[in-house]
Amino acid sequence: MGIASDNFTTITIALIALGILAWGFYRAKSFGTLGILAWLQSVVLMVPWLLFFGLFSLGIYLNLVSILFLLVGSAGLYIFLGKRLRAAGQTEMLRERAAARLQQQADREAIPEANPAAKTPSEPIDPPPSLRRMSKPSKAFLGWIRFLPPKPFPTNQGYCAKAIYGENPRRFTVA
Structure with a gap:
């Protein structure tokens, strides 16, 4: 080289x-x-x-x-x-x-608020059947004590798909 x-x-x-x-x-x-x-x-x-x-x-x-x-x-x-x-x-x-x-x-x-009453519905709306069916198999498989099913709540565009828990899951213990 x-x-x-x-x-x-x-x-x-x-x-x-x-x-x-x-x-x-x-x-x-x-x-x-x-x-x-x-x-x-x-x-x-x-x-x-x-x-x-x-x-x-x-x-x-x-x-x-x-x-x-x-x-x-x-x-x-x-x-x-x-x-x-x-x-x-x-x-x-x-x-x-x-x-x-x-x-x-x-x-x-x-953006002016055109209809403030439309944001919060006064009467509860039934959740769609898919959300009602969602919690049945999980209750049977996991048990009610360990799993709190999500409660669907209405929004402006329909139902919220997020899991909203009504109770504190740590409160329930298995004896």
Whole structure:
């Protein structure tokens, strides 16, 4: 193996690594500041190893102190970027929550309540047969003490399929 093939391998690996970093930056740009900070964290983790192995392949050997300096500096920069990323993420999350609250408040004010009596029916409605049949096999199989069947309740769109328990299941114990 000659010097030309060693240089070719080193240059190829360096170009692939730079391509991966550029692709990550391209994807991170769409997420704004949070994406760039996250990308920088990945760069900070990658660069010391790329530098060490790149110099090693070129025949330049770093001593142990230089390697430790690279790793400790990388870890410190990673922590610093992580704190900035967390702060920016919390700011963004608070901004999104405030926008969602304002949107909900605007939606509530924009839609007048046409018929408030339709929301809560005064007379109980019989549940559909499928919900009545649902609890019979489970009572027989599991026993009444261990299983409290869901009580269907009417909503605006029909019956709720969630399991609503009328009692606390922990109150019933098997003797």
